[in-house]
Amino acid sequence: MDLNSTYVTISEQFNKKTEYWKDDTLIWNTAAPYLYMRSTADNRILVGGRDEKLFQNVRRDALIHPKMKQLVRDFNRIFPHIQFVPEFSWAGTFGSTKDGLPFIGAWPRLPHSYFGLGFGGNGITFSVIAAKIISDLICGKMKQTPDKYAFSRL
Numbered sequence: 092m093d094l095n096s097t098y099v100t101i102s103e104q105f106n107k108k109t110e111y112w113k114d115d116t117l118i119w120n121t122a123a124p125y126l127y128m129r130s131t132a133d134n135r136i137l138v139g140g141r142d143e144k145l146f147q148n149v150r151r152d153a154l155i156h157p158k159m160k161q162l163v164r165d166f167n168r169i170f171p172h173i174q175f176v177p178e179f180s181w182a183g184t185f186g187s188t189k190d191g192l193p194f195i196g197a198w199p200r201l202p203h204s205y206f207g208l209g210f211g212g213n214g215i216t217f218s219v220i221a222a223k224i225i226s227d228l229i230c231g232k233m234k235q236t237p238d239k240y241a242f243s244r245l
């Protein structure tokens with residue numbers, strides 16, 4: 092798997108009474124690296140993306156400020172009428188597999204163990220799928236992990 096770093100910035104709070112964002116819409120484009128944006132429960136706008144193929148924490152974190160500026164520019168290119176004032180920005184590293192899918196289930200070289208390795212930009216979703224599969228394997232409701240998630244595809 093490859094380790095990549097991703098960047099996020101979040102705006103100051105908007106006035107709740109202001110119609111600042113349509114219906115809690117989540118926007119995620121298909122560019123590489125992608126750009127996504129969404130509202131939050133406390134009336135902020137979160138913008139993320141601008142991924143880099145690096146994982147060393149010092150190099151990654153040195154880019155937080157310039158990436159914040161780029162993300163605000165990206166946002167304003169799409170929504171020039173919304174004044175986005177960044178309040179917090181951060182970065183994180185995540186692993187991605189060649190096929191973009193997680194590894195879930197048993198690994199023959201470590202018996203009596205189960206793995207739920209989320210991986211990728213959809214890893215939170217995959218970790219929920221992993222929890223379901225692993226509990227079904229333990230309870231005997233499922234005999235083996237679906238091929239697309241299994242270590243056997245390596």
Ligand SMILES: Cc1cc2nc3c(=O)[nH]c(=O)nc-3n(C[C@H](O)[C@H](O)[C@H](O)COP(=O)(O)OP(=O)(O)OC[C@H]3O[C@@H](n4cnc5c(N)ncnc54)[C@H](O)[C@@H]3O)c2cc1C
Pocket residue numbers: 097098099182183184185186207208209210211212213214215216217218
């Ligand atoms: C900024 C950012 C934004 C993201 N946004 C999204 C998103 O919107 N949607 C989405 O689906 N995915 C998103 N992802 C990706 C997602 O977070 C990961 O793919 C996912 O969390 C991987 O899940 P995991 O359970 O495999 O690993 P992790 O979530 O990394 O969990 C591993 C856990 O193991 C613990 N651990 C590590 N070593 C040890 C040890 N020796 N002993 C005990 N515990 C240990 C760690 O503390 C951690 O809690 C994002 C990632 C980043 C960085």
